[in-house]
Amino acid sequence: METQVPSRVAAVTGGSGGIGRAILAHLRAAGVEPCSLDLAKVPDGSFWVETDIRDERSVAAALEAVERQHGRLDILIHAAGVSFDAVVWKTPVAEWDRVQAVNLRGAFLLLNRGIPLLRRAGGGRVVLIGSINGSRGKFGTAAYSASKAGLIGLARTVAREVGRFGITVNVIEPGWVRTPLTGKMPPEFTQAAIEETLLGRLTEPDEIAAAVLYLCGAGGAAVTGQVLRVDCGQVVGG
Secondary structure, eight states: OOOOOOSOEEEEETTTSHHHHHHHHHHHHTTOEEEEEESSOOTTOOEEEEOOTTOHHHHHHHHHHHHHHHSOOOEEEEOOOOOOOBOGGGSOHHHHHHHHIIIIIHHHHHHHHHHHHHHHHTOEEEEEEOOHHHHHOOTTBHHHHHHHHHHHHHHHHHHHHHGGGTEEEEEEEEOSBOOTTGGGSOHHHHHHHHHHSSSSSOBOHHHHHHHHHHHHSGGGTTOOSOEEEESTTHHHHO
16 A cells, blocks of 8 residues: 655654644644654754764765655755854854854755755745844854845845745844743843843744644745735834
8 A cells, every 4th residue: 555645745853843843733723744854853843863964975975864764855844053153253163163063054065955856846945044133133143144144135036046046035034932932041131132022022933833824725826026014013013
């Protein structure tokens, strides 16, 4: 008896994070087979490949494993991300390199190795999770903001390159999102972020995941090379 091939398959980096877990859950609910590419296994039963997103061989092997397991690959989502807070003259070079390696090099490797698989499937969607600080900048976030700004240039360039293959490439820019990680920040930081928003609250991981689904669904079929800001109005309000 032949194994049924899922209608669509997604590879998600950073699946063990707060936003990543929400994306995996929303994809599954929409009938997409989600696969987590991460160093840590997710407890939700998603197909998982231990992956160091900074390493070319690790990323290549992970994507090949996904295609081998499910027979195809249709969606690439880069949700992996790290940060380091310090003014630029107090940022160690090693920390700068670490942030760029995960946030920007990781996105490049995912596209570099994943685009041929999307082409083999006849088209696909790519969503990179950026940050409002990639567009506006923020005091003390030089490494992080630079890496997220790089995602915009990467996405818009690749969108030009792969549109002819039926592949869309977009960036989602969250504001301050309520996750276990941000929950560990000093309360005054959280309150300052809330006061910047127009809606008077933080963005939820499920809201980022819903935006991902929009870009990967029928409504996003004609959207490419764009930045979708999901931030409760934080940039406008701030």
